[in-house]
Amino acid sequence: MSQSLSVPASQERGAASPTAMSDRWFSILLIVPAMLVILVFALLPLAYALDVSFRFADLTRGRIGDFVGLDNYRAVLHDRAFWSSVGVTLKFTLTAVTLEMVLGIAIAFLIHGATAGKGIIRSLMILPLATSAAVTGLFWRYLYDTQFGLINHFLGLVGLPEPNWLGDYTIALWSVILFDVWQWTPFVALIALAGLQALPKEPFEAAELDGASTFRVLRTLTFPMLKPVLFLVLVLRTIDSVRLYDAVAVLTRGGPGTVTETMTFYLYRTGLKLFRMDYASTMAIFFLYAMLVASLFALRPLLTQFSSRASEG
């Protein structure tokens, strides 16, 4: 006959210190500061924006006004400029993110295979990321300048046409995309490179012994193993691209006309040039809703994968 000396953990803690805080309350205490920050800087403004979206709020004609029901939502849904800005945002996001992913992954493979100078290349790649888009945007505006810009200068030297990068409505959005690709491709490349370097060597050695072709290794080993990392980068870049504001503000101010006016820039113009906080808040609510729905769909497979891994572990 034996008698267990073990005591349930909760009883043990209780016995050791009857006044000590329970795990549950201790964990709540730990997250309180973060929740307070979120409450003050995210949830309260969000609730306020939601309230404003149901009211008349032209700041230059007084403070927040009367309740107007769904009028602002109806107005925004019938606003051609709003839908145009949605179109610009989608076009920008799809193109820029696709280019950044393709180029970033390609660059990561090149660096991964390099035998020397990896450190220098990695350091240089951080440079575009280390500077704000407002500063680099200004720099690019001068590069793009039709008359005095370096790009056209070199194009002229080799006898190529010199486009009006930011003034021609057919290419202005592409110029903004090119700038964004320049700035954010290194981010994709660096994350992909980190993912590549973290892959276990054994499966690749086995594949080599089995005589698998490079393409087969990429298709069946490299990309499936990199998928979680690449998916995360894709989600991060998509969210960031949808919020594009600074590059547009510095390079084109939404022009020519509204060709490069993204949702956030239109929101800024409505809220801080026309001071129609009601429309601006309504657009922000739409924007948030769209982002939430998109994020849920996008992140679901990733979260499922993480939770299944956790349960396996």
Add this chain to the structure above:
Amino acid sequence: MKSMLKKGLLAAALMASTAPAAMAQECADADRVPITWSTIAGFYTDAMAELVSGFEAGHCVKVNVVNIDNSQLYNKQVIEMVGQTGAYDVVTLETSEKAEFAENGFILPMTEYFADKKAQLDDVAPTLAALTTQYKDDVWGLPYYTYTAGYIYRADLFDDPTEKEAFKKRFNYDLAVPTTWAQHRDIAEFFTRKAGETLKGEKLTKDFYGVGLMAGPFPEIQDEMSGVLWSQGADWLTDEGKVPVDAVEKAMNDYLELVKYAPPAALTVTYDGVMNQMKDGQIAQTYSFFLDQWPNAVQTETSVAGAKMGVAEAPEKKAYIGGFLLAVSASSAHPKEAMDFVAHIGGHDAQMEFAKAGGTSTLMSVLSDPAFAAPESRGKTGHFSTLLEIFDSMKGFRSNLFDTPFGAKIYNTMQIPLQSAAAGQISARQAAERLAVEVEKICGGPCPIGK
């Protein structure tokens, strides 16, 4: 009796001249009343610092100058006014912003303040005063700087015998400063040349353009178009508060005719870009350009060999009249001191100093001062006589754009459809119609006009 009067006047003058110095001595830094002036960064900021010192020397006040980028000044000021923060005691307003600030109670009327200073008020160029200081029978401050537009051109090209002869042969009239839009368009077309062609008998190494335009995504495009529209006898808003679509379409089409003869960069630049084109020897003229840029434009004479700059009234004698109005915030904790400051900066002595530093004064007494018409002053004030002519030609002119409390919002929006048309994205008709829709949306119907 006469000598007593003389002595009395002398004593009064002496007292008046020494009073500021004495006051400055009596006033300790800790006693100074702080006031804050929000103004535009880059517009003669150094000269302004001198003028501020002059005011502080005579008043127990400390002036904090907040320089804000031109593109953000309006938003920043509105936010502070709506929040009644009192962050700014004196604000700087564009012509189209005055009615909004006055109507919404953001600024204080200064009618009573100027009741016993009528001479100072009357010294402001009347055309400018009507557009910048007056709204609904009240005076709302003083303009301290005018950027009224005119015609700046390469006089050396107009004087060149080869060019004169070629122009006469092609258009059958003499090459001269244009007085009509048709002449202006002809001149723009005439001087537009490709690299390899000749200009003044010399082979061009790069393309040369007939006109410099500010058709970029900035409000300046409507400043340029204003002259064209106003010379038709139309305005951006009718007396009923609506956009006259047909008139705007016609003005837009006239403008589009000019875009053909402007450098491609016209679609991305504002005034500084046009000045760079001029100083780089790329353009022959710019028809509705801010004359305060004359000191900048005249530098072309040193950057381009053989260049000689000229300045004149815009074709049809109609151009944008603009000035930065200094007004006192309704939430100012020290309105009296703020009003004194406005009166000082907009006053004769400060404006004389401002003009000497290269600023473009708003006062008739300064603009007409013979010292500024002297040849040695040409580099800084050579445009003053033209400004006087413009003010005279446009005497009595009012624009509904400046008399609607929605003027600032309209002004901040109208560039979008206009620039879309300039870039070729939409037609002139579509631009005019879109402008009408946008304006109606901003005003919630026909715009109220408060003359």
